[in-house]
Amino acid sequence: MDDMWSTKAWDDFKSSFQDCENGSRIIVTTRLSDVAVYLGSRSPYFMKFLDEVKSWNLFCEKVFAHESCPPELEEPGKEIVKNCRGLPLTIVVIGGFLAKYDRIPIYWESVADNVKLYANTENDEQCSKILALSYQHLPIHLKLCFLYMRVFPEDHDIRVSELVNLWIAEGCLKALKAKNLEETAEEYLKDLIARNLISIRKQGRTGKIKICGIHDLLRDLCMKEFHRENLFSVPKVQHIELEPGWYKYACFLCHDGNTQDLIELTEVVHGHESSSYLRPWVCEACKIMHPHLKRLKVVREKLKFAKDPRVELLLPTTLRYLSLKDFGGLCSISFSSIRLLWNLQTLNIINFHKNIVLPSDIWEMPQLTQIKIKEGVLLDPLVDDEIEEEDCTILKNLHTLSNIKNFTLTKEVLARIPNLKKLRIFYSSSNSFHNLALLSKLESLYLEAGGIYSSYLIAFPHSLKKLELSCCGMDWEDMTIIGSLPNLEVLKLRSHAFSGYEWNPVEGEFLRLKLLLIGSTDLRRWGAEDYHFPCLETLVLRGIKSLEEIPSGIGDIGTLRSIELIGCNNYVIRSAEQIIEEQQSMGNEDLQLHVSAIQHG
Structure with missing residues (x-):
């Protein structure tokens, strides 16, 4: 039975297939993972692209x-x-x-x-007709998300985090009950993957999807269905006048009445640019010359070789997504008018060679969901004695604050970002991180700090699922602060996060830890047993030069599937090989060892 589209179809048919106990079998093919799971007496066989x-x-x-x-x-x-x-x-x-x-x-x-x-x-367009069935069977809430995939170039690696942000900015979805827009977008993506319309290209060590893609023929299907349903139209723009030398390229999303489309300006020749319709990110450099571009939602600018070292961005107040990229390293950005972007949700500034200073006006933009910059400083909220504390703007929607230097961790500042889920912060000198525990919704934290810290200076919220530390210089005896976190699943101890020669874990800690990475450290002896990490799936040792061996008890962890060694000494490698040999002798063929002599970042 080929190409079954619903479990009901099987329920209607199965009574006709009586079991005569003669060893016969029924083979069913389907494009839907949930149908395959429902029908199969065993685990379904998932077809992959052919090599x-x-x-x-x-x-x-x-x-x-x-x-x-x-x-x-x-x-x-x-x-x-x-x-x-x-x-x-x-x-x-x-x-x-x-x-x-x-x-x-x-x-x-x-x-x-x-x-x-x-x-x-x-x-008669056999491929298109067969593939079009997949689109026709999509529920209405997935159709727009699928059609949006047309804006990416052919065979493009699509970063999931960026796709989610763009779906949200463009209003492609509505939050499900008990789930925010980010969680809803991830559910939609998984559904499209389960329907084999989007493919997984890269997953993290914990299985989280990092990069996805769409086959060229399916992208063509997006293009055809997009135009067949007359959702968007393409303005015929051939040449755009830009201030010479300002931009490497710029893109914009234009809305004209009830129609909209995406234009990418890619070829710069002395201020003239040609257009195509490939990508969703956009800029409004040409709005004065093209007044029909009225309601921009998404903007990406790539700046290069500005005449004036300070480029003032004149952007529409309805903007939801702003991404800036500097290739030349010669531009700095003035954000004096950023407070006018009252609808801005995402601010993404990447590849700048100079520190970005974000004004205190950011604290008065309640729609912000994430701020991600290459490296910069976010000024503290303005203090006004005439404003009562309860009248301060609370950034309830802000869930991501990334790559901020010397971020102030006072109770007053943290109270204005109560729902923060992801935080990446850097410090050039000693500080107190005890107030981090006040971020009760925080799930992911990256902390890089220059100094030696003790337990009385650092505290973490129990909500943490992922923790990365670098250059903190904590003592291994303070590890119990981290081990006692009840929801921690990923722990990455990068360069000199901890100092000392010996680590003896405590039983009853790290109860949910799935991934442990230990980077450059002077650790020599590690007294670990299987019961210290009962749920560990992946162990990564990077640049470990002094460790005498990996404890043999690590191999007895029932959930362990991978040991990765990168730039480690021969003693560590030999002990890992012995663990693998011992486990294989006991019939454990699932545990894998990966050894690399070169460190990659």
């Missing part, structure tokens, strides 16, 4: 049947297969198409350059 060898074998089978590929066709044939990107449907359609025509190398080269065109001309 080069399997793709070539399938192609040859369709084109040549039982014959071999002629030598003169092998090179263009493999290029055709490569451009099918592992999708069996495309390989079968192209192979069937070529089997009917003369085997001429120059013709095959033409097909290789236009795989998508040929895949959709044979049998």
Whole structure:
């Protein structure tokens, strides 16, 4: 039974398939993971994109049947297969198409350059019609999110965090009950992945999806459905006048009445730029010359070689998403008018070579959900004796504050960001971090501090799930502060986070820890047993030069699946190999060892 779309269809049919106990089986294919799980008597078999060898074998089978590929066709044939990107449907359609025509190398080269065109001309656009079923069966709340994928270039690695922010900024979704917009977006993404419309390209060590992508043919489907439903239209912009030398490129999202589309300006030639419609990030550098660009929601500017070292951004007050990137390192940004962006949700400033100073006006922008900068300073809230404390703006929506230097951790400041979930902060000198415990919603914390700290200077909220420390110089005896965190799943101790020669963990701590990374340290002896880390799945040791061995008890952790060693000494490597050998002798084939001599960041 091929291409089943619902569990109800199976429920209607299954009574016709009586079990005669003769060993027969029923094979069902579906594009929906939940249907596969519901139907299967065992775990479903998930089909993956074919690798080069399997793709070539399938192609040859369709084109040549039982014959071999002629030598003169092998090179263009493999290029055709490569451009099918592992999708069996495309390989079968192209192979069937070529089997009917003369085997001429120059013709095959033409097909290789236009795989998508040929895949959709044979049998009345066979590929498009088959893939279109996936879109037609989407629930209405997923259709807009899927169609939005068209704005990314072909074969583009899409960072999930950025995709989520853009979906939110563009109003593609509404919060589900008991879930905020970020959680809702992640649910939608998982649903699209389960329907095989979006693919996973990179996951973190804990399994969280970091980068996703969309197959070229599915992206083409997005384009066709987008225009078929007449949701967006493309303004015919050919040349845009910009102040010469200001921008490497700029993009903008324009709204014109009930229509909208995305324009990317990519080629700079003395202030003139041509346009295409590839990406969603946008800027309003040309608004004066194009007054029909009225309601911008998303802006990304890439600044380079400004004449005036201070570039004043003139942006619409309805802006929701602003991302700035500086390639040349010669620009600084003035944010004197940022308070006018009353609707701004995301402020993302990356790749600047100079420190960014964000004004205290930021504290009066209640719609902000995240502030992410390369490295900069956020000025403290303005103190006005005439303003009562209860009248201060509370940034209830702010959940991410990233890469802030010397951030003030007073009770008054932290009270204005009560729902913060992710915080990355850097300090150049000693400080007190005891007030961090006041952030009762904080789930992820990165702390880099120059100094030696003791337990009375640091406290963490019990809500933490991920903690990264660097250059704190804490003593291993203070590890109990971290080990007692009830929800901690990821702990990364980077360069000299702790100092001392010996660490003896305490039983009853780290009850939920799944990933432990220990970076450059002078640790020599580690007295760990399996019961110290009962849920550990991944152990990473990076740049460990003094450690005498990995405790053998680590191998007895029932959940452990991976030991990764990067730039470690031979004693550590040898002890890890002994752990693997011992576990394999006991039938544990799941535990893997990965060794690299080179440190990567």
